[in-house]
Amino acid sequence: MYGIFMESWVIFKQYGGNGFMLVLFAAALIYLLIAEKDYRKKMVIGIAPLIVLLGFFVPFTRIAYVAILDDGADTYYRILWLLPMGVCIAYAGCKLFASHRRIGTVVVSALIILCGSIVYKNQYMQRAENLYHIPQVAIDVCDVISPKEGEPRVRAVFPEELVHFVRQYDTNIMMPYGRDIIAWKYYNAVHEAYENVETINAEELLAATRETKCRYIVMPKGRSIDVDLEEMGLTLIAEVDAYNIYEDPKMVN
Amino acid sequence: MIVLSVLALILWLFIIPMCMGLLLQGLLPYTKKTIGITFLCGFILSFAVFEVVSIPCMILLKYGAFKMCVRVFGACEILLSALGVFLTAKRVRKKVRDGYVPRFSEDFRGGRIHTFMKLTFPGEEKADPSALISPRTDVRVMKVQYSLESYVFWGIFFLIVLFQLFMAVFMAPFDGDDAYYVVESLLAQQAGVMNTILPYTGSSTSLDLRHAMAVFTMWEAFIAKVSGVHATIVCHSIMPLVLLPLVYLIYLEIGRILLAGKQAMVPIFMIFMSLFIMFGNTSIYTAETFLMMRTWQGKAMVSNFIIPLILWLFLWMFDDCRKPGYLWKEETAGGTRVIRNCSWVILFMVNMCAGIMSSMGIMFACGFTALLTFLLLIYTIDFKVIVKAALSIIPSVIYLLVYKSM
Numbered sequence: 001m002y003g004i005f006m007e008s009w010v011i012f013k014q015y016g017g018n019g020f021m022l023v024l025f026a027a028a029l030i031y032l033l034i035a036e037k038d039y040r041k042k043m044v045i046g047i048a049p050l051i052v053l054l055g056f057f058v059p060f061t062r063i064a065y066v067a068i069l070d071d072g073a074d075t076y077y078r079i080l081w082l083l084p085m086g087v088c089i090a091y092a093g094c095k096l097f098a099s100h101r102r103i104g105t106v107v108v109s110a111l112i113i114l115c116g117s118i119v120y121k122n123q124y125m126q127r128a129e130n131l132y133h134i135p136q137v138a139i140d141v142c143d144v145i146s147p148k149e150g151e152p153r154v155r156a157v158f159p160e161e162l163v164h165f166v167r168q169y170d171t172n173i174m175m176p177y178g179r180d181i182i183a184w185k186y187y188n189a190v191h192e193a194y195e196n197v198e199t200i201n202a203e204e205l206l207a208a209t210r211e212t213k214c215r216y217i218v219m220p221k222g223r224s225i226d227v228d229l230e231e232m233g234l235t236l237i238a239e240v241d242a243y244n245i246y247e248d249p250k251m252v253n
Numbered sequence: 254m255i256v257l258s259v260l261a262l263i264l265w266l267f268i269i270p271m272c273m274g275l276l277l278q279g280l281l282p283y284t285k286k287t288i289g290i291t292f293l294c295g296f297i298l299s300f301a302v303f304e305v306v307s308i309p310c311m312i313l314l315k316y317g318a319f320k321m322c323v324r325v326f327g328a329c330e331i332l333l334s335a336l337g338v339f340l341t342a343k344r345v346r347k348k349v350r351d352g353y354v355p356r357f358s359e360d361f362r363g364g365r366i367h368t369f370m371k372l373t374f375p376g377e378e379k380a381d382p383s384a385l386i387s388p389r390t391d392v393r394v395m396k397v398q399y400s401l402e403s404y405v406f407w408g409i410f411f412l413i414v415l416f417q418l419f420m421a422v423f424m425a426p427f428d429g430d431d432a433y434y435v436v437e438s439l440l441a442q443q444a445g446v447m448n449t450i451l452p453y454t455g456s457s458t459s460l461d462l463r464h465a466m467a468v469f470t471m472w473e474a475f476i477a478k479v480s481g482v483h484a485t486i487v488c489h490s491i492m493p494l495v496l497l498p499l500v501y502l503i504y505l506e507i508g509r510i511l512l513a514g515k516q517a518m519v520p521i522f523m524i525f526m527s528l529f530i531m532f533g534n535t536s537i538y539t540a541e542t543f544l545m546m547r548t549w550q551g552k553a554m555v556s557n558f559i560i561p562l563i564l565w566l567f568l569w570m571f572d573d574c575r576k577p578g579y580l581w582k583e584e585t586a587g588g589t590r591v592i593r594n595c596s597w598v599i600l601f602m603v604n605m606c607a608g609i610m611s612s613m614g615i616m617f618a619c620g621f622t623a624l625l626t627f628l629l630l631i632y633t634i635d636f637k638v639i640v641k642a643a644l645s646i647i648p649s650v651i652y653l654l655v656y657k658s659m
Contacts, residue, residue, distance in 0.1 A: 017535030040571035041511055043628045044564065051624060069613065070463070077538045078613065081556040082621055084564055086533065086541070087504070090525035091511050094518045105406070105521050109528055116532025119545040120420055124427040133425035133489035153455065164432045167452060168485045171436065171443045178453025179432035 004059035011077050012056065020115035025085045028092035035095065045088055052082045137241045138165035144238045144245050145216045146170045156216035157190055157209055159223075159243075176212040190214065202227040206234075206248070215251040219244045254481070261480040265330075266495050270295030272334030275341040275373075280595040285569075287376035289502045294599065295337075296499060297562070300472065301605035302329050304648075307468045308655070311447040311460070318447040322471065323478050345372045399517065406520035413527040414501060417545075421493035426546035431488075434470050434550050438484040441474035462659050466652065467611045469551040488549035496548050496558070501527070503561045510568045551610035559607045559618055566603065567625040569596045574633055597641045605648040612656065615649040622646055 016022035029049060036042040055061050056079050065079070066072035089112065097104020119125065129136040141162065147154050155174040158166055164179050176190040189208040194200060202225055209217060217229065221242050230236055234246040271288075274295030278286055281294070303326055310322040349372070370377070399407070436452035444450060448465035451458040473492065477484035482491065501523065508522040533541025540556035547553045573596070591598070600622065607618035626642035 015536055015538045017539075019535075021533070021535045039632065040574060041568070043632055044568050044571055044625065045511070048624055048628055068616070075613065078552075078556070078617070080538075081540045081560055082617065084561070086526050086529035087507055087511070087561075087564065089529060090508070090522050093525050094512060094515070094522050098515060098518060101402070101406075101518070101521060105524060108525055112525060112528045112532055116529070117534045118532050119534035119542060120424060120531075122426065122534055122542070122546065124546065126425050126427065128423050128425035128490075131422075131486045131490045132483065134485065155455075163453075164427075164429060167436045167455065168431060168439065171440050171450070171455065174455030176454065178451075179429055180453045183429065 001059045004062050005057060008057050008059070008062055008076070012080070015077050015080050017117065018115075021085070021112075024089055024111060024115045025083070028088045031092045031096065032088060041091075045084055045091060049083045049088060052079065056080060132169060134165040134168055135162075137243070138162050139169055140240045141218055141243055141245060142166060142169045142173060144240060145173060145218075147172050154216060155212065155214045156218060157194055157214050158218045159220050160195055162218065176209070176214055198224060200225040202229060202232050206232055209248065210250060213251055215248055217246045217248070219246060258480050258482050262476070262482065262491060265476055265479055266491075269330050269334045270299050272337045273298045273330065274337065276333055276337030277599075278337075278373075279340060279344070280591055280598060281376075282592055282595065284376050285595075286374055288374050289505060290376065291374065293499065293502050293506075293562075297599060297602045297606055298333065299330065300609055301602040301648075302326065302333065303472050303475070304468065304605050304609045304652075307447070307471050307609075308466065311465060311468065311471070312655075312659070317445060318449075319441045319445045319471070319474065319478075322447065323475055326475060327479060341373055345369060348372050399520075403517045403520055406524060410520055410523045410527055413524065413531070414498065417497060417527070417531060418494055421497065421545075421548070422490050425489070428547050428550075430547070430550060433464070435485050435488045437464075437470040438474040438477060438488060441471055442477045442484045447471055460659075462656060463612055466608065466656055467551045467614070468609045469554060469611075472609065473549060492549040496554070497544070500530075500544065500557050500561065503558070503565055507561065507565045507568060510565070510572050513572070551614065554610040555607065555614040555617060559603060559610060559614055560621060562603050562606075563600065563618060563621050563625065566596045566600050567629065570629060570638075571632065574629075594641065597645050600642075600645040601648065604646050608648060608652040615652050619646050619649050 012022075013019065029046065032042065032046045033050065036046055061079070062076055065076055069075065089108075093104060093108035093111075097108065130139065132139065141158075145154060145156055153172045153174055155176065156166075157176060160182055163175060163177070163182070166173055166175060167178070177188045180186075181188055181191055190205070190212055193205040193208045200223065205217075205225075206229075216237075217234065219225075219229065221239070221244055229246045233250070234248050236244055237247045238245045271292050272295070274291035274293070277294040277298055278291050281290065306326045306329060307322050310318045310325065314321055349368075433452045437448060440446055440450050440452060447468075448460055448471075449458060450456070473488055474484055476482075476491070477487040480487070504526045505519070505523060508519045508526070509516070512518045512522060530541050530544060533539050534545065536542065540553075540560075543550070543553040544557040573593075604615070604618050604622070607614035622642055622645065626638055629638050630636070
């Protein structure tokens with residue numbers, strides 16, 4: 001039981017990140033539990049969050065959650081979504097500084113800013129290159145190989161850094177493996193021959209791509225390969241940014 | 254073409270939800286008949302109807318499921334919004350014919366549109382001196398005539414939100430799950446299928462009910478289809494422009510109840526909320542990070558739309574507990590049962606919405622409803638709330654039964 005409690009504690013700390021916002025929330029919650037005289041409000045934004053918080057740390061909650069949900073062990077942190085952290089902090093701030101509104105606005109705003117972390121500095125946040133919010137190079141590559149209206153769908157091999165985006169742009173481009181292989185690392189012959197080797201064996205790669213009927217191979221320029229794909233009979237149809245796009249004539253319908 | 258797409262987006266994301274909200278407005282008590290709540294109710298109704306239409310289409314039709322879903326749901330939306338407009342027009346006309354004058358302002362000189370707005374959204378009425386001295390009005394929940402300082406605070410809040418909307422369009426968060434969820438929407442738009450093609454590779458697959466029952470991706474595909482805008486653009490660039498303000502509308506209503514009697518504090522509350530949402534990225538797990546980086550995913554909607562909605566509805570229920578009888582009657586059009594219970598009716602629909610967002614959403618919605626109902630029961634010692642809560646989670650129970658039976 002203690003082990004499960006400690007797991008929940010670790011999840012709680014990970015949820016809070018630097019922890020300052022959790023401290024601010026805890027302070028707001030304690031303040032509301034003491035200072036709020038209206039029981040109706042206290043019940044909803046004081047006692048209910050307290051019960052959720054206690055429930056989160058009770059080992060039985062975690063046991064039940066993991067038993068009910070397939071991915072329960074990985075998503076247990078989502079119970080913390082039931083804590084109205086923003087509402088508690090904002091309301092406590094308003095209540096505390098009701099008669100000093102200007103000072104209160106500055107102080108509480110500063111506390112939120114200093115304790116938090118701005119979302120736009122997140123490492124996964126980048127300047128948008130287009131309205132699709134996917135890298136422009138993925139769009140440019142897809143534009144070269146996308147089938148025209150009425151043409152059959154095509155299958156293409158992409159390097160891992162592009163697999164997330166290809167089908168967000170055009171679902172008429174199929175792939176022998178997708179983003180799932182990065183997450184779950186299952187066996188795929190094309191992926192083995194293309195990504196899991198230092199120097200690509202062109203013969204093995206072509207055997208795998210032809211097996212899965214891949215018409216195109218998108219290859220980063222400078223990728224180490226024992227024999228040039230053009231020498232193996234493929235046609236270099238375009239060079240887009242840092243990628244070469246090869247077409248396999250044997251796979252053209 | 255672009256102009257037509259923009260007009261279509263305005264129609265399906267703003268006008269139609271607003272008109273559908275008018276349909277539910279008849280259920281709302283006097284002080285809740287505001288533009289914001291009407292718009293919120295419209296979206297809730299729209300999501301609820303989408304669940305009823307899309308899941309049978311997806312399960313029962315092998316071919317052309319999405320096409321059928323678009324046709325039926327589109328027809329339902331148009332029908333319900335037309336009905337909403339018709340009933341509101343009828344209500345307003347009756348008020349005008351009866352010589353009705355909005356209670357707290359007898360000024361009809363604002364012109365026809367002004368009068369129409371007053372009659373359609375009486376909850377927008379500002380409390381004036383006559384209201385403040387009247388024993389028959391609940392000025393705590395009425396909007397106030399804001400001071401200049403409050404307008405400045407409102408201005409700061411709107412600037413923060415505008416900044417967030419600007420950043421939502423010009424910044425691109427990366428999230429691996431988009432390769433699944435956004436592609437599901439795009440597949441529906443481009444291939445006309447509902448969850449029967451594997452998003453990652455394009456191979457055919459059987460219906461994966463765990464993900465498929467959460468049809469929020471299909472709702473986004475519907476918006477993409479009817480507007481002719483690429484589903485990925487709809488998800489990444491359009492959805493935040495609609496869903497972020499929608500989330501703020503919920504917090505506004507929460508603030509209005511919490512700060513009842515101190516309405517001048519509401520803009521300050523909203524400034525804190527907007528800053529908290531922007532600076533809540535303390536880890537990749539927080540609800541705020543989900544809202545700002547995955548706005549278009551059902552999970553983000555569970556944490557930032559469904560849960561705050563339930564919180565608001567229970568604050569509303571608690572708030573109604575101790576209203577004096579005369580006030581209660583005034584607000585609820587003579588104490589009509591359906592109006593008195595309208596927060597439960599909306600909770601019923603919110604439970605329907607939870608299902609379309611995520612299969613986990615129904616569990617959270619039910620659990621949170623149960624917890625707050627328990628507290629409401631302790632506070633009111635009225636056992637009827639158990640029955641009402643049980644009725645309100647019926648959609649989630651049906652959802653679970655369908656999920657388990659497949």
